Amino acid sequence: MIDLSTHCAGIRSPNPFWLASAPPANSGAQVQRAFDAGWGGAVWKTLGQPIQNVSSRFGALHVGGRRGVGFNNIELITDRPLEVNFKEIYETKRKYPKHAVIVSLMVETREEWKEIIKRSIDAGADGLELNFGCPHGMCERGMGSAVGQEPRVNQEITSWAVEYSTVPVLVKLTPNVSDIVPHGLAAQRGGAHGVSLINTIKSIIGVDIDRFIPEPRVGLQSSNGGYCGAAVKPIALHMAASLARHPEFKIPISGIGGICNWRDAVEFILLGSTSVQVCTEVMLKGYRIVEDMIEGLTEYMRSHNFETIDQMVGKAVPAYSDWGDLDMNYETVAKINAESCIGCNLCMVACDDGAHQCIHPNPNGTRVPVIDESECVGCNLCQIVCPVESCITMERVDNGYAPTTWNQFVNEGKTLRPKKGAH
Numbered sequence: 001m002i003d004l005s006t007h008c009a010g011i012r013s014p015n016p017f018w019l020a021s022a023p024p025a026n027s028g029a030q031v032q033r034a035f036d037a038g039w040g041g042a043v044w045k046t047l048g049q050p051i052q053n054v055s056s057r058f059g060a061l062h063v064g065g066r067r068g069v070g071f072n073n074i075e076l077i078t079d080r081p082l083e084v085n086f087k088e089i090y091e092t093k094r095k096y097p098k099h100a101v102i103v104s105l106m107v108e109t110r111e112e113w114k115e116i117i118k119r120s121i122d123a124g125a126d127g128l129e130l131n132f133g134c135p136h137g138m139c140e141r142g143m144g145s146a147v148g149q150e151p152r153v154n155q156e157i158t159s160w161a162v163e164y165s166t167v168p169v170l171v172k173l174t175p176n177v178s179d180i181v182p183h184g185l186a187a188q189r190g191g192a193h194g195v196s197l198i199n200t201i202k203s204i205i206g207v208d209i210d211r212f213i214p215e216p217r218v219g220l221q222s223s224n225g226g227y228c229g230a231a232v233k234p235i236a237l238h239m240a241a242s243l244a245r246h247p248e249f250k251i252p253i254s255g256i257g258g259i260c261n262w263r264d265a266v267e268f269i270l271l272g273s274t275s276v277q278v279c280t281e282v283m284l285k286g287y288r289i290v291e292d293m294i295e296g297l298t299e300y301m302r303s304h305n306f307e308t309i310d311q312m313v314g315k316a317v318p319a320y321s322d323w324g325d326l327d328m329n330y331e332t333v334a335k336i337n338a339e340s341c342i343g344c345n346l347c348m349v350a351c352d353d354g355a356h357q358c359i360h361p362n363p364n365g366t367r368v369p370v371i372d373e374s375e376c377v378g379c380n381l382c383q384i385v386c387p388v389e390s391c392i393t394m395e396r397v398d399n400g401y402a403p404t405t406w407n408q409f410v411n412e413g414k415t416l417r418p419k420k421g422a423h
């Protein structure tokens with residue numbers, strides 16, 4: 001029997017899929033429709049002193065035929081009155097007692113934190129998320145990423161929130177730092193029950209090359225914004241995993257950043273996330289994407305014999321190691337399946353110009369190129385460019401050398417296999 005329910009940092013939800021704090025979680029009507037569609041939780045659009053927003057405020061990166069591979073916004077926190085938000089949080093929680101309603105907060109002074117936390121809990125919040133991540137607008141006012149980038153401030157404000165809160169506190173971290181670990185540890189020292197990451201990445205999405213103005217355009221000007229969507233997933237995965245594998249980091253993670261489907265969600269869970277949050281993909285496709293996410297995750301769990309989310313959390317973390325601990329003697333070469341090859345030669349061009357010049361026209365004049373395995377360094381590039389699924393495979397070579405890492409080579413003088421491609 002497969003059970004999708006989770007308890008991230010003590011916050012229970014019927015499945016691990018939460019709306020991230022953003023426009024899709026801006027109002028009670030929206031969050032309730034999302035719950036009806038199947039979302040297990042929602043992090044309410046950040047509450048604080050309501051602000052005025054600019055117009056326009058979104059931009060997107062379109063790559064090839066796909067629109068919105070990356071997304072960018074210069075929007076700030078809620079622009080709706082606090083009383084309205086709290087009333088709608090109360091109503092939503094009353095109607096959906098089993099779903100998780102987490103309230104995202106961003107204010108300035110200790111007194112303001114105390115008051116807004118009390119009001120959130122009175123409204124029925126199952127948890128709080130401290131927004132230390134917004135990279136535009138609020139940081140210039142000493143909030144958002146201005147807090148998330150300074151571990152001592154992060155720790156102190158977290159400790160205030162934990163002191164005033166009777167429900168779990170998640171700290172939402174900014175990716176606009178060189179190493180996420182000190183920031184996650186600061187939140188933990190402050191008493192956070194968990195962290196959420198990532199918020200958006202400081203960015204300029206593009207330039208209007210006819211008007212000479214960056215995008216999104218506000219009259220004749222623009223400003224840097226926050227980058228998110230499918231394109232940021234690798235950065236988010238790395239940051240979540242960096243915390244998950246750190247020996248001193250012990251609190252749960254709610255993974256965010258570029259999650260578009262069940263597979264992305266599984267990747268975040270395997271790298272240590274107990275719940276996952278989605279913003280951009282919902283903005284682009286609507287709440288109903290969660291149906292596929294639930295079905296896909298359930299099927300994945302069935303096929304891998306997982307009964308609970310807990311059994312999956314962090315399963316891939318032990319395999320994430322430092323480069324110096326990788327086996328330098330592990331060797332692969334590319335092989336082409338002659339049956340499925342369509343002779344497009346994309347692999348040959350890529351290997352010639354971007355790798356090690358070891359794919360050659362077939363001397364028999366047939367369409368299938370040949371790989372000189374004695375020169376192939378096993379870099380994967382040809383497999384990446386090949387348009388035919390599974391036509392190029394990377395296969396292990398038994399070279400007779402015992403597994404040896406770079407660290408063992410340097411520290412213990414162990415033997416490395418001879419280098420290839422060094423001509």
Ligand SMILES: Cc1cc2nc3c(=O)[nH]c(=O)nc-3n(C[C@H](O)[C@H](O)[C@H](O)COP(=O)(O)O)c2cc1C
Pocket residue numbers: 020021022023045046071072073075076077078104131133172198199200227228229230232256257258259277278279280281
């Ligand atoms: C238009 C927009 C508004 C957002 N507003 C907030 C916000 O108020 N509070 C917050 O913590 N994060 C906010 N975010 C960040 C998202 O919650 C999320 O961390 C980020 O978009 C990465 O997830 P994604 O790749 O699924 O979009 C916003 C993102 C977007 C695109």
Ligand code: SF4
Pocket residue numbers: 333334350351355356357358359371375376377378379380381382383
């Ligand atoms: S794996 Fe790399 S080096 Fe080997 S054939 Fe492919 S592109 Fe060339």
Ligand code: SF4
Pocket residue numbers: 336340341342343344345346347348368369385386387388391392
């Ligand atoms: S890219 Fe793939 S299909 Fe095209 S020639 Fe190479 S192996 Fe064949």
